[in-house]
Amino acid sequence: MKVTFLGTGTSQGIPVIGSKHPVCLSDDFRDKRLRTSVLIEWDDYSYVIDCGPDFRQQMLRCGCEKIDGILFTHEHSDHVLGLDDIRPFYFKQGDISIYAHKRVIKSLKKRFDYIFETENKYPGAPTVNINKLKNKAFKIGNLTVLPVKGLHFKLDVFGFRLNDFCYTTDINYMPEKEIDKIKGVKTLVVNALRIEPHYSHFNLEEALEFIKKINPERAYLTHISHMLGFHAEVQKQLPENVFLAYDNLKITI
Numbered sequence: 376m377k378v379t380f381l382g383t384g385t386s387q388g389i390p391v392i393g394s395k396h397p398v399c400l401s402d403d404f405r406d407k408r409l410r411t412s413v414l415i416e417w418d419d420y421s422y423v424i425d426c427g428p429d430f431r432q433q434m435l436r437c438g439c440e441k442i443d444g445i446l447f448t449h450e451h452s453d454h455v456l457g458l459d460d461i462r463p464f465y466f467k468q469g470d471i472s473i474y475a476h477k478r479v480i481k482s483l484k485k486r487f488d489y490i491f492e493t494e495n496k497y498p499g500a501p502t503v504n505i506n507k508l509k510n511k512a513f514k515i516g517n518l519t520v521l522p523v524k525g526l527h528f529k530l531d532v533f534g535f536r537l538n539d540f541c542y543t544t545d546i547n548y549m550p551e552k553e554i555d556k557i558k559g560v561k562t563l564v565v566n567a568l569r570i571e572p573h574y575s576h577f578n579l580e581e582a583l584e585f586i587k588k589i590n591p592e593r594a595y596l597t598h599i600s601h602m603l604g605f606h607a608e609v610q611k612q613l614p615e616n617v618f619l620a621y622d623n624l625k626i627t628i
């Protein structure tokens with residue numbers, strides 16, 4: 376399985392528009408972060424987790440020619456706003472499968488009403504196959520996908536375990552019984568926003584505590600704010616099995 380980090384930035388991305396913060400002005404390509412998303416490829420399948428406002432740019436940058444579906448963690452703008460840009464895939468492949476909790480589907484229907492229209496639909500609008508996710512395992516081909524529930528302040532969000540890999544973002548808490556579901560993964564991705572605490576995202580210290588509990592072989596941090604600091608400097612301070620993800624990083628599971 377191959378995982379490409381399409382974006383590793385928090386909701387505003389890095390650089391933040393108009394910001395003179397040193398990290399926003401950095402020349403290091405690893406300090407330029409589009410909104411958080413990953414592409415996961417195995418056998419002939421390619422799926423993305425989330426589809427934020429940078430989706431078009433991300434698909435162009437990674438040269439992705441087809442996607443079989445989108446798994447949504449939650450409905451916030453930085454994770455869903457690119458849905459209209461599935462159009463090139465839809466024109467080539469037909470309906471695109473989306474997987475999301477029914478609350479998230481409801482929100483998508485509100486934001487993208489024309490995509491879900493069943494009568495007098497505009498001919499250029501894409502169509503999706505809706506798969507409603509519950510907090511239980513489901514199959515994509517022969518691969519079992521296990522949703523893992525965390526809290527994003529008061530909102531439930533889904534992470535996903537695929538065999539030895541688990542991706543979870545936008546959480547500030549995960550109940551023990553959900554943590555138990557991901558123990559034993561070899562590669563873990565989790566969000567780490569910044570140094571200071573935040574009400575709806577793990578800060579760096581909390582993310583490292585979370586990683587310690589799961590104890591994977593290696594962990595990657597994502598959904599990063601410019602306030603976390605320069606990539607090169609933060610990376611030096613991390614435990615040896617923990618890495619700051621950066622855009623376009625590809626890992627093999």
Ligand SMILES: [Zn+2]
Pocket residue numbers: 385386411451453454545598
């Ligand atoms: Zn987010």
